[in-house]
Amino acid sequence: IQILTGLFLAMHYTSDTATAFSSVTHICRDVNYGWIIRYMHANGASMFFICLFLHVGRGLYYGSYMFPETWNIGIILLFAVMATAFMGYVLPWGQ
Template sequence: ANDALVDLPAPSNISVWWNFGSLLGLCLAAQILTGLFLAMHYTSDIATAFSSVAHICRDVNYGWLIRNMHANGASFFFICIYLHIGRGLYYGSYLYKETWNIGVILLL
């Protein structure tokens, strides 16, 4: 009947706003992955921290890309979390106490 590859049952009120929870998971995974790669080359000593960031950007293969992905990923994570919380408040998702409590625990 329709041209969908897979026809799965879905609620009729589902919209784009329900994607932000999944996007948060993807963002978190990307942040952890890029953070691990950056941590391999970063030095937290006060005298060498700036030069280690410069080393990552200049000398590490695709270090500039990983650093920018990590920096922009943090901003995208917060955009997604604000939209996710806003959607939850708008649709009254806080009425489901167990789900809301799990979300708050994950936030902490």
């Protein structure tokens, strides 16, 4: 769902700092069902991170950290996903 909604949002989004906020307003107001596509994308990302954190919690509960190679690869993947989300969401809105 993230890829599909992300593609639809990218069709109308402009990354220029002068027009980024107005393009989001355009998506929510002028695009048919643009508001629901935006909320599905945001809520899908939140649900994805909840699932990631539950997965880490399950690994802690069952003692998966006793397998250091597997655990370290998983933590590296978690940090990579968090860094990607930061680069794609937090940094563009901070400009």
